[in-house]
Amino acid sequence: MAREPRYRSLKGFRDLLPEQTGRWHRVEEAIRRVTGRYGFGEIRLPIAESTELFARGIGEATDVVGKEMYTFEDRSDPPVSITLRPELTAGAARAWIEHDVGKNEPLSRWYYLGPAFRYEQPQAGRYRQFTTFGVELIGSDRPEADVEVIALGNDLLGELGIERYRLEINSLGMPAERLRFREALVAFLEERREALSEESRRRIVSNPLRVLDSKEEADLEATAGAPEILSFLEEESRAHFERVATLLADAGVPFTVNPRLVRGLDYYTRTVFEFVGEDLGAQSALGGGGRYDGLIGEVGGKPTPATGFGFGVDRLVIALEAAAAAEESGEGVDLYLVGLDDEARRWVVRTAARLRGEGYRVLTDLQGRSMKAQMREANRRNARYAVIVGGNELAEQTAQVREMASSEQSSVPFADLSTWLRSGLS
Ligand code: AMP
Numbered sequence: 001m002a003r004e005p006r007y008r009s010l011k012g013f014r015d016l017l018p019e020q021t022g023r024w025h026r027v028e029e030a031i032r033r034v035t036g037r038y039g040f041g042e043i044r045l046p047i048a049e050s051t052e053l054f055a056r057g058i059g060e061a062t063d064v065v066g067k068e069m070y071t072f073e074d075r076s077d078p079p080v081s082i083t084l085r086p087e088l089t090a091g092a093a094r095a096w097i098e099h100d101v102g103k104n105e106p107l108s109r110w111y112y113l114g115p116a117f118r119y120e121q122p123q124a125g126r127y128r129q130f131t132t133f134g135v136e137l138i139g140s141d142r143p144e145a146d147v148e149v150i151a152l153g154n155d156l157l158g159e160l161g162i163e164r165y166r167l168e169i170n171s172l173g174m175p176a177e178r179l180r181f182r183e184a185l186v187a188f189l190e191e192r193r194e195a196l197s198e199e200s201r202r203r204i205v206s207n208p209l210r211v212l213d214s215k216e217e218a219d220l221e222a223t224a225g226a227p228e229i230l231s232f233l234e235e236e237s238r239a240h241f242e243r244v245a246t247l248l249a250d251a252g253v254p255f256t257v258n259p260r261l262v263r264g265l266d267y268y269t270r271t272v273f274e275f276v277g278e279d280l281g282a283q284s285a286l287g288g289g290g291r292y293d294g295l296i297g298e299v300g301g302k303p304t305p306a307t308g309f310g311f312g313v314d315r316l317v318i319a320l321e322a323a324a325a326a327e328e329s330g331e332g333v334d335l336y337l338v339g340l341d342d343e344a345r346r347w348v349v350r351t352a353a354r355l356r357g358e359g360y361r362v363l364t365d366l367q368g369r370s371m372k373a374q375m376r377e378a379n380r381r382n383a384r385y386a387v388i389v390g391g392n393e394l395a396e397q398t399a400q401v402r403e404m405a406s407s408e409q410s411s412v413p414f415a416d417l418s419t420w421l422r423s424g425l426s
Helices: 018-037 051-058 063-067 089-098 142-157 175-191 200-208 209-213 215-222 237-250 311-322 343-358 369-381 392-394 414-426
Strands: 048-050 068-073 081-084 108-117 127-140 165-172 271-277 285-291 304-312 335-338 362-364 385-389 398-403 407-414
Touching: 018 108, 018 127, 018 311, 048 051, 048 089, 051 081, 051 089, 051 335, 081 392, 089 108, 089 304, 108 343, 127 142, 127 285, 127 311, 142 165, 142 175, 142 237, 142 271, 142 285, 142 304, 165 237, 175 209, 200 209, 209 215, 215 285, 237 271, 271 304, 271 311, 285 311, 304 311, 335 343, 335 369, 343 362, 343 385, 343 392, 343 414, 385 392, 385 414, 392 398, 407 414
Parallel strands: 335 362, 335 385
Antiparallel strands: 048 081, 068 081, 108 127, 127 304, 165 271, 271 285, 285 304, 385 398, 398 407
């Protein structure tokens, strides 16, 4: 029987082994390509910030601040309360203010990629350490800016070949509109208090909008016919929302309006949106975000409009696995070089170095295995081609190149190998 390991990773914290990280690299590379196309630059922020920043920025009444933060006092005297970041927007706003970025550029296009921490009950797609990718577009209050970030998120899913998802949008209005809506909603909920789940009853006071988010059967029934935020919007917010919808259609981004979409964090104004995956079970939010015109003022900066989103990279990887169960090709290597004797193995070492230098993904045998075992390995590692070289091939300076999927074999002169591969692998 295998021995029980003495130490295990903490609950909700995961190891990713090389057979998993390949998919992560694919997601990370897609993120860099897509953000590059939109001219967004990467920011790297500290893992921890002052607790106060999150309490103010995200909102005391939210689940994230109220129940999920990893907060502790450090060793300073007097101790300082610090928190492992549960999301990156508050830190980005802090950095933007601290570096006085707005003085030098009227508009900042930022993206980030890195871990965040929330004390939640782990389940498939939900972890205590997870990775987020997000963008922040700071300095524009225009609907075009909302559409720019939504289109970017949509492009990322397209780039990854994830097709089974939908985009939902809504508007939460400006604070005064939201307040009036909130009052109407609280009155509605109070009337149905008895029918609501315990959690939702508690939320009537602390965070009534979240009741609309509840997936509990009782809550869904009790809140049918609840007031809708969209009918509380005044002219300007309504026009903003309609313009976002028009521009999304112009940009070719399909969406549906979900008047119950409220998002969990307090800082949103007007536009909110969520990308909902269809292969993810209960944890179906691939990513979401919206406009947060109040946040920068809230955490001590000059009030500045901004919009952005956060995606869960762990969930993108799960969605990718579902999508790529079909499409494995990107996961393998380009070539497996098979050397049949010691002389051929020298050729293999030389050629692997050269082809890797040209950017190909190349595997070779490092265990002195037979041709048959090497071919099996090429197959197992999803190599697109096996390049086979023995004494005859060396004498004729020509390799046997086998396309693994079709088993079709060609003789390719060593000198033509790069050109041949370029046409085959493009
Ligand atoms: P939020 O800031 O709550 O909207 O989160 C942004 C995105 O991060 C969500 O859409 C999820 O994809 C992802 N996410 C949030 N919490 C977790 C978690 N505990 N584990 C994995 N992914 C998460």
